[in-house]
Amino acid sequence: MIYEKAPAKINLTLDILHKRTDGYHEVEMIMTTIDLSDRLSFEKRGDQKILIESDNRFVPNDKRNLVYQAADLMIRKYELSQGVTIHMDKNIPVAAGLAGGSSDAAATLRGVNRLFELGLTSGELQELGATLGSDVPFCVTGGTALATGRGEKLKPLPALPPCWVVLGKPSVGVSTKEVYGKVNFEQMKHPQTEEAIHALEQQDFYEVCDHLENVLEPITVRMHGEISRIKSRMEQAGGDGVLMSGSGPTVFALSAHQSRAEGIYNSLKGFCSEVYIVRNLR
Numbered sequence: 001m002i003y004e005k006a007p008a009k010i011n012l013t014l015d016i017l018h019k020r021t022d023g024y025h026e027v028e029m030i031m032t033t034i035d036l037s038d039r040l041s042f043e044k045r046g047d048q049k050i051l052i053e054s055d056n057r058f059v060p061n062d063k064r065n066l067v068y069q070a071a072d073l074m075i076r077k078y079e080l081s082q083g084v085t086i087h088m089d090k091n092i093p094v095a096a097g098l099a100g101g102s103s104d105a106a107a108t109l110r111g112v113n114r115l116f117e118l119g120l121t122s123g124e125l126q127e128l129g130a131t132l133g134s135d136v137p138f139c140v141t142g143g144t145a146l147a148t149g150r151g152e153k154l155k156p157l158p159a160l161p162p163c164w165v166v167l168g169k170p171s172v173g174v175s176t177k178e179v180y181g182k183v184n185f186e187q188m189k190h191p192q193t194e195e196a197i198h199a200l201e202q203q204d205f206y207e208v209c210d211h212l213e214n215v216l217e218p219i220t221v222r223m224h225g226e227i228s229r230i231k232s233r234m235e236q237a238g239g240d241g242v243l244m245s246g247s248g249p250t251v252f253a254l255s256a257h258q259s260r261a262e263g264i265y266n267s268l269k270g271f272c273s274e275v276y277i278v279r280n281l282r
């Protein structure tokens, strides 16, 4: 039996450059992994089946699960003669803008690679991952990176300086496809991505916080007003930087200090359906 950890991501910036002819949007975004993780175990089977076990009622255990799709892809492509049983311990909220499904898929690519000793490089796993979803290639290696294209082209960046991350997840789930479908280029406030990268290079935490920006945020906020109420609470409680992650609806606050982060966490408890306090991963 082998194990893989599948950490969630947050988007420090998210910009959309244009809509592509294939229906996807050309993005430019800085992503970073945080210490809120699903845990997966992998075991070879005597037959050729793929069995997914999970106790989370929001995720399907069949072919719709990205974990199933990732395992199936590896088994077919490398003509593996055995199947795999995958147990998933889900901690990352589902359809939250935190790439839980993508990270599980990436962990499955890494897990099957190790379990069957395939010897594939991260680059090869990322290429396979891109066929499963736009965020999967980033999740193969994690860390802090600039993602372009539809999200699959990656450039490693210096890590976000060590900090605390408080997450507030409203009870609503959000469809990424629906949010991208409502993008309006005329009213878009673009992030200053270059300046945010410079801040990371300088390891200037507060400068990074000053450049958090996500063009999808106003779209999802219009659908779910709860998001702006969570944002205001986090700002009032002293978050150094506060932003919605991905297509939402999860909002995160960055804080350099544990006591401040705990204050933000306490101000959200009872106000927001799920609240987490974690560190960023370096």
Ligand SMILES: C[C@@](CO)(OP(=O)(O)O)[C@H](O)COP(=O)(O)OP(=O)(O)OC[C@H]1O[C@@H](n2ccc(N)nc2=O)[C@H](O)[C@@H]1O
Pocket (backbone or CB within 6 Å): 011, 014, 023, 024, 025, 026, 027, 029, 096, 097, 098, 099, 102, 132, 133, 134, 135, 136, 149, 150, 151, 176, 177, 180, 245, 246, 247, 248
């Ligand atoms: C918004 C982001 C930001 O990190 O994350 P989440 O909110 O999902 O976590 C990602 O771009 C989401 O990536 P991911 O969730 O992997 O998307 P995919 O499965 O590839 O695509 C789902 C749908 O989103 C739209 N889509 C996705 C990526 C992209 N660059 N342009 C798009 O228009 C397409 O309509 C597509 O059918």
Ligand SMILES: Nc1ncnc2c1ncn2[C@@H]1O[C@H](COP(=O)(O)OP(=O)(O)O)[C@@H](O)[C@H]1O
Pocket (backbone or CB within 6 Å): 058, 059, 060, 064, 065, 066, 067, 093, 094, 095, 096, 097, 098, 099, 100, 101, 102, 104, 105, 174, 176, 246, 247, 248
């Ligand atoms: N292993 C998985 N974990 C979570 N969601 C999954 C998984 N496999 C498929 N899904 C489906 O993918 C959708 C988006 O999931 P998720 O990755 O959690 O959201 P997001 O892309 O917003 O970060 C969900 O509606 C869920 O049904």
